Amino acid sequence: MFFGLSVLSTIANAQIKIGVELAVTGPAAAIGAPSKNAVLLWPKQIAGQRVDYIILDDASDPSNAVRNAHKLISEDKVDLIVGPNTTPNALAMLDVIAEGETPMVALAASAAIVSPPDGKRAWAFKMPQNDSHMATILTQHMADNHIRTVAFIGFADAYGDSWWREFSRLAELRKIKIVATERYNRTDTSVIGQTLKIMAAQPDAVLIAAAATPAVLPQRTLVERGYKGRIYQTHGIGTLDFLKVGGKEVEGTFFPTGPAVVAKQLPDGNPVKKTALDFTRRYEAAYGTDTMTQFAADAWGAYMLIANAIPQALSKAKPGTREFRAALRDALEQTHNLTVPQGVINMSPIDHVGLDQRSRVMGRIVGNKFTYAYGG
Structure with missing residues (x-):
């Protein structure tokens, strides 16, 4: 299923194309929906370049995720894919992104998606904590x-x-x-x-x-x-x-x-509190009080990660080319000291997540809300 972003995709020949592969329907829809909400807030320009976002729904099915990945790479000619947000679907897409030499920033959690970061996993990165x-x-x-x-x-x-x-x-x-x-x-x-x-x-x-x-x-x-x-x-x-x-x-x-889920209650000394609060306010302004979730924060972090990498890639190649995709992959891998709502990212050739102990706290459900309990 295709979801057009009319607000973000008004330019027919956008200079950068980003595919977004999510479980918007099916058993994992509760995960994919807030991710999609965050994507709808992504700016329509990055580093002065117009961006075309193409969102596909895999209906929580790995076979659909594979088909969507083929379409995004072969037909839509995207420069990068964000998603999917379930581990089985992300694992199923690894061969496709490697064959298409297209970087993927997954929104699913398992370390198996990116570890070891060689072979087909050389093109895979992910936002959630291991x-x-x-x-x-x-x-x-x-x-x-x-x-x-x-x-x-x-x-x-x-x-x-x-x-x-x-x-x-x-x-x-x-x-x-x-x-x-x-x-x-x-x-x-x-x-x-x-x-x-x-x-x-x-x-x-x-x-x-x-x-x-x-x-x-x-x-x-x-x-x-x-x-x-x-x-x-x-x-x-x-x-x-x-x-x-x-x-x-x-x-x-x-x-x-992740700390963003309980951003309002984090200790003032928490290193990601400001960034997490900034996104929480942005998200709640669009979707209502107490609507921000782990999966929305991960998707916003993906935007921040990509926006940080694109200027470096643009200095080496033109969007829509194999060389640009490779440069974008390299720039992602070189991310250093980037604070996102869920932590501080320091990636390397041996770490395609880049998060440390600053990326998690313990929460507790109190009064039917996610609250801060411990750590950070």
């Missing part, structure tokens, strides 16, 4: 709160796999025993069997490694079955739809998050 960053602060919070046993339930896909790898490793280091491990699909309507196994293990806490509204299902089932321990989620829950669907059943949930 799961290892998030798992580090999450397990630290567990340890600080005397959690000794934990159960894990996550998506049965690349997102759940990545979280399991990082969480299980760090839990072992912090002497937190994992007493149950379960999986479920994003489209499942029941996890009663998995929940009963988790509750039989009597863990101090449960980590749900899922994203958007499908992350509500295990938590709701645990609460309905009378689980009284602490429940943790991942940064993938940072959507307004999660709060709406979860309601009182997700109240009190702890989760790692």
